Amino acid sequence: MSMDTQYKLSIKELEEIKDLARERRSVLGFGNDAPIAHDMTLILEKLHITPLQLPIRGRGEKPTFSALLLYSEPLAFIGINTADYYDRQIFAIAHELYHYYTKTSSQHYREGHNGDDVIETKANRFAAEFLLPEDALRRQVANEFGSYSLIDVQSQALLRFIARIHCTWYLPYQSVIRRLREIEAITQHQFQRLQARDERMPDGEYARLGQAIDPEVFSKLNTKTETIGTSPQAVETIVRNFENKIIDEQTFAETLRLFNKNPADFGYEITVEQEDIDEINDFIRGWDSDR
Numbered sequence: 001m002s003m004d005t006q007y008k009l010s011i012k013e014l015e016e017i018k019d020l021a022r023e024r025r026s027v028l029g030f031g032n033d034a035p036i037a038h039d040m041t042l043i044l045e046k047l048h049i050t051p052l053q054l055p056i057r058g059r060g061e062k063p064t065f066s067a068l069l070l071y072s073e074p075l076a077f078i079g080i081n082t083a084d085y086y087d088r089q090i091f092a093i094a095h096e097l098y099h100y101y102t103k104t105s106s107q108h109y110r111e112g113h114n115g116d117d118v119i120e121t122k123a124n125r126f127a128a129e130f131l132l133p134e135d136a137l138r139r140q141v142a143n144e145f146g147s148y149s150l151i152d153v154q155s156q157a158l159l160r161f162i163a164r165i166h167c168t169w170y171l172p173y174q175s176v177i178r179r180l181r182e183i184e185a186i187t188q189h190q191f192q193r194l195q196a197r198d199e200r201m202p203d204g205e206y207a208r209l210g211q212a213i214d215p216e217v218f219s220k221l222n223t224k225t226e227t228i229g230t231s232p233q234a235v236e237t238i239v240r241n242f243e244n245k246i247i248d249e250q251t252f253a254e255t256l257r258l259f260n261k262n263p264a265d266f267g268y269e270i271t272v273e274q275e276d277i278d279e280i281n282d283f284i285r286g287w288d289s290d291r
Helices: 011-027 037-046 086-102 118-131 134-145 155-169 173-182 188-195 205-213 215-221 232-243 249-258 274-286
Strands: 050-054 067-072 075-081
Touching: 011 086, 011 118, 037 050, 037 086, 067 086, 075 086, 086 118, 086 215, 118 173, 134 155, 134 173, 155 173, 155 188, 155 205, 155 215, 173 188, 205 215, 232 249
Parallel strands: 050 075
Antiparallel strands: 067 075
16 A cells, blocks of 8 residues: 555644654663664563564465554563564564554554554554654765755665665665655655565565675565564463463463473473364464454
8 A cells, every 4th residue: 555545644643653752762772863673672571572473474475464462451462473574573563562552452563554544554653753763864864965855866876775774774665765755855756666666576676785785684684584482581481380380281381382392391291182283273373364
């Protein structure tokens, strides 16, 4: 969905979102010009939000969702679909943080499927502002080109700039160009041309530029991590709940299996029946209920 068909936030709404992002970044120890990037995991730890990482593959090329928030005070979890690209996982977590901070209901976040829902549009804008503040982006544009406008910048130079922003701030390519359009650094025509590129094509022009600028980070951002796991603290809680007889053997084994672990890893020999394994697999597939 193009940005022109999304719900249009008012100036008041935009300022409220920027204020919220600025405040939360500050509380977490990030200045306006400091990228959050790979510190997202540490942020979840600070907020006592447990990440649940599972690869949930869709029927097509794109996963049907990137992340979702499970919140029941005082517990909070963010389910992260690691079958998606790493940069989209980062953006999706930031999107879900808006729901966490504002206590608004969370839908399955998926890139390019924002509809005209006001809350989801606000969550997307918060994620972009949280990861790359507007003021910081304006300064980067001005410092690089001596102007707030990129209208006359050659295509190659513009793509290199986008790739540097991508690798520094961990913001997906599509989100970077949307940010540039939001601050009117590029025209609608430039935006549409950039949006039409296949930025994930391994041998494409953008990929070659990204690999030349920062091969390690660029490759990481454009990789579907397929990670299965959760925080060490969450795993320890599962083990202690079993040891304290809060959960039984079957629940202990089934819960660990979600994260590619088993009781033997912690010194316990427990057998899980195939029927129970099938139930676990059905639960995992249930995450993909938004098809």
